[in-house]
Amino acid sequence: SGSYSSDDSGVGVFIFILFIILFALIMYEYEKKLRQPRAYDDFPTKADNPELYIDDMESIKKYLPKANINKLKDELFNNFINIQNAWMNFEYDKLRELCTDELYNSYKTQLKVLKAKNEQNVMSDFSLHSMSITSVKEQNDEIILEIFAHISFYDYVINTTNGNVTRGNKHKIITNHYLMTFVKSKNKVDTSKCPNCGAPLKKNHSSTCDYCNSNIVLRSNK
Numbered sequence: 001s002g003s004y005s006s007d008d009s010g011v012g013v014f015i016f017i018l019f020i021i022l023f024a025l026i027m028y029e030y031e032k033k034l035r036q037p038r039a040y041d042d043f044p045t046k047a048d049n050p051e052l053y054i055d056d057m058e059s060i061k062k063y064l065p066k067a068n069i070n071k072l073k074d075e076l077f078n079n080f081i082n083i084q085n086a087w088m089n090f091e092y093d094k095l096r097e098l099c100t101d102e103l104y105n106s107y108k109t110q111l112k113v114l115k116a117k118n119e120q121n122v123m124s125d126f127s128l129h130s131m132s133i134t135s136v137k138e139q140n141d142e143i144i145l146e147i148f149a150h151i152s153f154y155d156y157v158i159n160t161t162n163g164n165v166t167r168g169n170k171h172k173i174i175t176n177h178y179l180m181t182f183v184k185s186k187n188k189v190d191t192s193k194c195p196n197c198g199a200p201l202k203k204n205h206s207s208t209c210d211y212c213n214s215n216i217v218l219r220s221n222k
Contacts, residue, residue: 063136063143076147076182077128084123084153090115100183118160125173126153134179138186145182150175 060067079098086094090111095104114120128151135146152175156168194200199211 060133060136063138069133072133073128073131076145076180077126077131077149077151079182080149080151080178080180081126084126087111088121088123090120114157119157119166120160121157122154122170124154126151129175141186143184143186145184147178147180147182149178149180151178152176 060069060072064072083095083098085091086098087107092108092111095107099107128149131147131149133145134148135144137144152173154170154172155174156170156172157166158164158170159166194209194211199209
């Protein structure tokens with residue numbers, strides 16, 4: 001048993017109210033911060049990682065004689081956005097056009113899972129903060145570009161039946177560092193035929209040919 005004075009009770013109530021106010025202020029600042037782009041101080045500089053930067057036109061024009069570095073980076077960034085939009089909207093034909101066969105088949109499998117769960121990955125407001133071409137080479141009649149990019153955007157998953165967010169935060173911009181490889185065939189690729197037997201391929205074809213059962217790996221013309 002015990003006793004307490006009314007003064008002690010008043011102090012306890014005051015402290016509790018003060019705690020609630022402080023907690024509310026902290027949550028407000030936290031939510032406000034989530035709605036702002038993150039800082040980009042962690043992006044490596046050329047001095048820190050010189051191997052990530054080969055943006056001299058002499059190296060690039062050896063393989064792409066007509067290239068303009070700024071236009072090339074814009075094209076690569078637009079390709080990245082187009083792939084994300086095609087993924088978001090379940091546009092298989094567009095993915096087939098923009099991706100190598102390996103990547104396309106991987107995306108198609110993941111999209112089937114999303115559809116089965118009545119979900120959609122929503123992405124928007126893409127912003128490129130930095131991009132550097134880290135490698136360019138020719139291999140098997142293909143020009144292979146490797147890039148290091150720093151990109152921010154909204155990225156979350158919704159339930160397509162009610163629009164509710166199931167994963168991620170629709171108010172939070174995420175930032176990612178990407179190491180990506182872009183492949184361009186030196187010769188025009190016929191994506192309508194199997195590269196092994198020449199049999200016609202259906203749109204959104206599987207990873208194996210219906211006629212010769214060989215694995216299909218088509219390189220993009222883009």
